[in-house]
Amino acid sequence: xxxxxxxxxxxxLIGTSCRKQADYNPYIxxxxxLAYSTYxxxxxYLWKVLSTGYVFWDVDTTDWDAAYTRYYPKxxxxxxxxRQQGYVPTAELQSLYxxxxxxxxxxHMTFRVRNLHPAPDDQIYTVNVTPYALExxxxxxxxxxxxxxxxxxxxxxxxxxxxxxVVTHESCIAYAPELGMTIxxxxxxxxxxxxxxxxxxxxxxxxxxxxxxxxxxGAQLLDHYFRAIxxxxxxxxxxxxxDNRCNRGGYQDDLDYLIxxxxxxxxxxxKTRYKEGPGRYEYSVWTxxxxxxxxxxxxxxxxxxxxxxxxxxxxxxxMGEIEPMTIKxxxxxxxxxxxxxxxxxxxxxxxxxxxxxxGGPFGNSNMSEGHYVYTSTFEAQISGKVWEGIGHTPDxxxxxxxxxxxxxxxxxxxxxxxxxx
Numbered sequence: 001x002x003x004x005x006x007x008x009x010x011x012x013l014i015g016t017s018c019r020k021q022a023d024y025n026p027y028i029x030x031x032x033x034l035a036y037s038t039y040x041x042x043x044x045y046l047w048k049v050l051s052t053g054y055v056f057w058d059v060d061t062t063d064w065d066a067a068y069t070r071y072y073p074k075x076x077x078x079x080x081x082x083r084q085q086g087y088v089p090t091a092e093l094q095s096l097y098x099x100x101x102x103x104x105x106x107x108h109m110t111f112r113v114r115n116l117h118p119a120p121d122d123q124i125y126t127v128n129v130t131p132y133a134l135e136x137x138x139x140x141x142x143x144x145x146x147x148x149x150x151x152x153x154x155x156x157x158x159x160x161x162x163x164x165x166v167v168t169h170e171s172c173i174a175y176a177p178e179l180g181m182t183i184x185x186x187x188x189x190x191x192x193x194x195x196x197x198x199x200x201x202x203x204x205x206x207x208x209x210x211x212x213x214x215x216x217x218g219a220q221l222l223d224h225y226f227r228a229i230x231x232x233x234x235x236x237x238x239x240x241x242x243d244n245r246c247n248r249g250g251y252q253d254d255l256d257y258l259i260x261x262x263x264x265x266x267x268x269x270x271k272t273r274y275k276e277g278p279g280r281y282e283y284s285v286w287t288x289x290x291x292x293x294x295x296x297x298x299x300x301x302x303x304x305x306x307x308x309x310x311x312x313x314x315x316x317x318x319m320g321e322i323e324p325m326t327i328k329x330x331x332x333x334x335x336x337x338x339x340x341x342x343x344x345x346x347x348x349x350x351x352x353x354x355x356x357x358x359g360g361p362f363g364n365s366n367m368s369e370g371h372y373v374y375t376s377t378f379e380a381q382i383s384g385k386v387w388e389g390i391g392h393t394p395d396x397x398x399x400x401x402x403x404x405x406x407x408x409x410x411x412x413x414x415x416x417x418x419x420x421x
Contacts, residue, residue: 036370039078039088039116043071043100046113046371050101052278053359055346055379059386060105064280071100082117089119094127098134105389107132107344108318110374114367126367132342135389136314141339141399149315150184150204150246156407157186157202163408164415165191174218176207179250183207185218186243187225190415196238198418199228203243206250206319208257226261226297239307239418242327245338245407246313247320252289252347258323259330260294262301262308267291269326271381272347275359282358286381291330301333307421308334309414312394317342322380325392329383337398337413341391346376 036042047068057064074096078088093115101111111129118125136142160166168189175182184204191197201222211218229240242258259269271286301308308331310324321341327334348360360377363369379386398413 037116039082039093040072040075042113042116042370043075043096046373047071047100049362050373050375051280053275053362053375054104054106055275055283055359055376056105056386056388057280058283058379059388062104067100071096087117087119088115090115090122090124090127094129097127098129101129102131102134104131105343106346106375107135107342107389107391108346108348108374108376110372112363112367112372114370116370131389132344136342139314139340142314143400150248153202153243153246153407154184154186157188160188165193167191167197168224170221170224172217172221174207174211174214174216176205176210176250178210179205179207181205181207183211183218183250185211185221187221189228192238192415192419194238196236197228197232198238198241198415199225199232200241201225201243202245203247205248206254206323209251209253212257222257226257229261230297230299234304234306237306239309239421240301241309241311241411241414241418242323243311243411244316244320244323245311245410246315247317247323248315249318249320249344252319252322254319255291255323255326256294257297259327260291261297262299262331263291263293264300265293267330269330269382270322272378273381274378278358283379302331306333307418309417310334310336311338311410311414312336312341312392313339313400313410314342316392318344321345321392322382324394325382325387328392328395335396335417336392336394337396337417338394338410339397339399340393343387343389343391344376345380345382345387345391347378347380348376 035045051064054060078092082088093113097111097113101109109131113127115122115125115127157171161169166188168187170187171185173182173184186202188200189197190200208222212222255269268288268290270289272289273284273286276282276284308327310327312321312324316324322345324336324341325345328336361374363372365372376388379388396413396417398410400407400410
C-alpha cells in the first residue's frame with residue numbers, strides 16, 4: 001500500500017528524510033521557552049529567523065535589510081513606552097508587524113506574535129498578520145464574500161438539475177484523517193443536447209488519495225467519476241470537468257489520479273527546492289517531481305483529443321491551484337476557466353520535521369513560545385517560474401460577479417468551451 005504523507009497543503013520530500021540534522025538550527029523547537037523579554041529582542045529574534053528560514057527571498061521584493069533599519073528604532077520606542085506606562089496597546093504592535101511582513105509574497109504565511117505587555121483594556125493580546133489577506137482584496141476582481149463560499153457552491157450543485165441535463169448526481173462527505181478534515185464531493189454526469197456526456201467532479205479539498213484508500217462512500221463516488229471517463233466511448237465523451245473552485249488544498253499524491261490517469265510515460269510536472277543552510281540564498285538544487293502513469297483508470301485523452309476543463313477561482317488555494325497549474329503544464333487538451341487563484345503554491349512540511357532543513361514553520365500553534373510563524377518549507381517552480389503570491393491565471397477569465405452565490409457563469413463557460421471545440 002502506498003504510504004500517505006499528511007500535510008496542510010502539499011509535501012514534496014526531496015530526499016531530506018535521510019539528511020543529517022543541521023549543525024545550526026535557528027528554531028527554538030516546539031517546547032522551547034521565550035527567546036526574548038523586550039519588544040526589541042522579540043523583533044530582532046523574529047527578523048533573524050525569517051532571514052534564515054524564509055524560502056522565497058529570491059522572488060520576494062521585500063528589502064529585508066532596509067526593513068530592519070527602519071523598524072528596529074520603532075521597537076525601541078515600544079520598549080520605552082512600556083517603561084513609562086507599563087503597557088503597549090496590541091494595536092500598535094500589530095501595526096508594526098503588519099508593516100514588516102504584510103507585504104511578503106508567501107500566501108501560506110500566518111505570522112502570530114504575543115504582545116509581551118498588553119494594555120489593560122486590550123481585547124486581543126496576539127498580533128496576527130496574513131499577507132494574502134492584505135494582497136487579495138487589492139485585486140480588481142476581488143469581491144466581498146457573502147458567507148461560506150464552499151457552502152454556496154454546494155447549494156448551487158444541489159440545485160443543478162434545474163439548470164442542466166443530469167444523468168447521475170452523487171454527493172458525499174468523506175473524512176480524511178491525515179488531513180484532520182472532511183472533504184465534500186459532487187460527481188455529476190451531464191448530458192448535452194446532442195447526447196454526449198461530460199463527467200464532472202467538484203472537490204472541496206484535495207484528498208482523493210486517502211479517501212480512495214478507505215474504500216468508503218467517497219471512494220465509490222470517485223471510482224464512478226474516473227470510470228465514467230475511462231469507459232465512455234469517445235463518440236459519447238464530450239469532455240471532462242474538474243471543478244477546483246473553493247478548493248482549500250491537500251495532497252500532492254492526488255496528481256497521480258488527476259494527471260497520472262492520462263499519461264503514457266513518467267513525466268516531470270514541477271521542481272522544488274528548500275533552504276539547506278543559514279544563508280538567505282543558501283538553497284538546495286532544484287529537484288524534479290515526477291508523476292508516473294496510473295494504470296487503474298488510464299485513458300490517453302491527448303491522443304483522443306478529449307477536452308479537460310479545470311475550473312478555479314480566487315478561493316482555489318495551494319493544491320487547489322497547483323492542480324490546474326500542473327494539469328495545464330502537462331496535458332495538451334487541458335483548459336482552465338475562472339479567476340486568478342489565491343497564490344499559495346509553496347509546499348509545506350510539518351513542524352515536527354523542522355530539523356530536516358533550515359526553513360519552514362517555527363514556534364508552536366498554541367503560542368507556548370510566544371510566537372508561531374506558519375510559512376512554506378519548499379519553493380515550487382512550475383513551467384519554469386515560481387508563482388508564489390501570484391497564482392494561476394486561467395486560459396479563459398470568467399469572473400463570478402454575482403455575490404449571492406451564483407456560480408453558473410463559470411460552469412456555463414466550461415460547457416460552451418467543450419461544445420465549441
